[in-house]
Amino acid sequence: MLESYLNKQVLITGGLGFIGSNLARKLVALGAHVTLADSLIPQYGGNPFNIEDIRDHVLVNVCDVRDPFAIAYLLKDKDYLFNLAGQTSHLDSMVDPKTDLDINAQAQLSILEACRKVNTELKIVFASTRQIYGKPDYLPVDEKHPIRPVDVNGINKLAGEWYHLLYNNIYGIRACALRLTNTYGPGMRVKDARQTFLGIWVRLLIEGKPIKVFGDGTQLRDFNYVDDCIDALLLAGASDDSNGKIYNLGSSEVISLKELAELMVNLESGCTFELIPFPPERKAIDIGDYYSDFGLIKRELGWKPKIGLREGLSRTLAFYRAHQHRYWDSII
Numbered sequence: 001m002l003e004s005y006l007n008k009q010v011l012i013t014g015g016l017g018f019i020g021s022n023l024a025r026k027l028v029a030l031g032a033h034v035t036l037a038d039s040l041i042p043q044y045g046g047n048p049f050n051i052e053d054i055r056d057h058v059l060v061n062v063c064d065v066r067d068p069f070a071i072a073y074l075l076k077d078k079d080y081l082f083n084l085a086g087q088t089s090h091l092d093s094m095v096d097p098k099t100d101l102d103i104n105a106q107a108q109l110s111i112l113e114a115c116r117k118v119n120t121e122l123k124i125v126f127a128s129t130r131q132i133y134g135k136p137d138y139l140p141v142d143e144k145h146p147i148r149p150v151d152v153n154g155i156n157k158l159a160g161e162w163y164h165l166l167y168n169n170i171y172g173i174r175a176c177a178l179r180l181t182n183t184y185g186p187g188m189r190v191k192d193a194r195q196t197f198l199g200i201w202v203r204l205l206i207e208g209k210p211i212k213v214f215g216d217g218t219q220l221r222d223f224n225y226v227d228d229c230i231d232a233l234l235l236a237g238a239s240d241d242s243n244g245k246i247y248n249l250g251s252s253e254v255i256s257l258k259e260l261a262e263l264m265v266n267l268e269s270g271c272t273f274e275l276i277p278f279p280p281e282r283k284a285i286d287i288g289d290y291y292s293d294f295g296l297i298k299r300e301l302g303w304k305p306k307i308g309l310r311e312g313l314s315r316t317l318a319f320y321r322a323h324q325h326r327y328w329d330s331i332i
């Protein structure tokens, strides 16, 4: 895997966001020539501070994946595309479904059309989501589980994922999709609860305010530290065994939200949490208990998460204690 990226041209859409910027840092270390495409739409997760330490080692192109001309230009000479740009808020997708459709489905199709026209040789890794499974019929959820998205975002991410597989199968443009579970770490959006409850929990803890757990806190979840997610993206990009495939990411460290809150409060002394009733708009799209079976990617690509929750959360809290003023409010 390490040699696959040496001196290679890599485009990351959503490259100023949480996962994209961490991926960029690793690719720079592996000797790749990295270009980041990001629209920096203010209410989304992009933040130039995410790449402060590698600013001189990457090319940044502030553009929108909905602009087919800009994207075709950027795709021309690339060996790899890590396609991470997305509208990530499930609630926002219900309030403004058209924008979610445009970014998560239509723009994905136009990115693939651009590949078909200007570069059929590159390898694409698409960041999909476990949200598309909806409320699980059984646990852990494997890739054969029925797909029943509970929100507009899930439907559009599913379309985006399947456009990639279709272009792999019909046009031979090598592509695969990873269905990410809750991913956390330095650079995640913490200014609000739009992306994940974990982000706002981190912020509240550092501000010394109680964190709020919806419902009775018994919902089960699994989490990946961002470095583990990056390893999976890189392994999937480097291997042709992944072409045309979908893989779940996940963790065997399954935890209830109440236990997670207890762990986090423990890591940030003097803090507390409280159970509050589920806000109705969140309850409507909640998926109940979820954790993944990630056996397929383990068997086929040799991936498994390495960073435990306690260690990952400690690193995350330390990062935001040091850099909170770069993340709380304004991003540019």
Ligand SMILES: NC(=O)c1ccc[n+]([C@@H]2O[C@H](COP(=O)([O-])OP(=O)(O)OC[C@H]3O[C@@H](n4cnc5c(N)ncnc54)[C@H](O)[C@@H]3O)[C@@H](O)[C@H]2O)c1
Pocket (backbone or CB within 6 Å): 013, 014, 015, 016, 017, 018, 019, 020, 037, 038, 039, 040, 041, 044, 045, 046, 047, 063, 064, 065, 066, 083, 084, 085, 086, 087, 088, 103, 127, 128, 129, 130, 179, 180, 181, 182, 183, 184, 188, 189, 195, 196
């Ligand atoms: N973080 C998670 O827990 C998680 C879970 C499942 C799936 N994912 C997927 O992983 C990908 C990356 O997520 P993230 O957590 O890094 O989120 P993020 O919001 O930090 O990053 C997404 C980036 O995409 C950019 N972007 C949004 N719309 C764009 C557009 N129209 N044109 C160009 N750039 C645009 C944003 O500015 C942002 O920088 C997303 O596709 C998301 O759906 C993330």
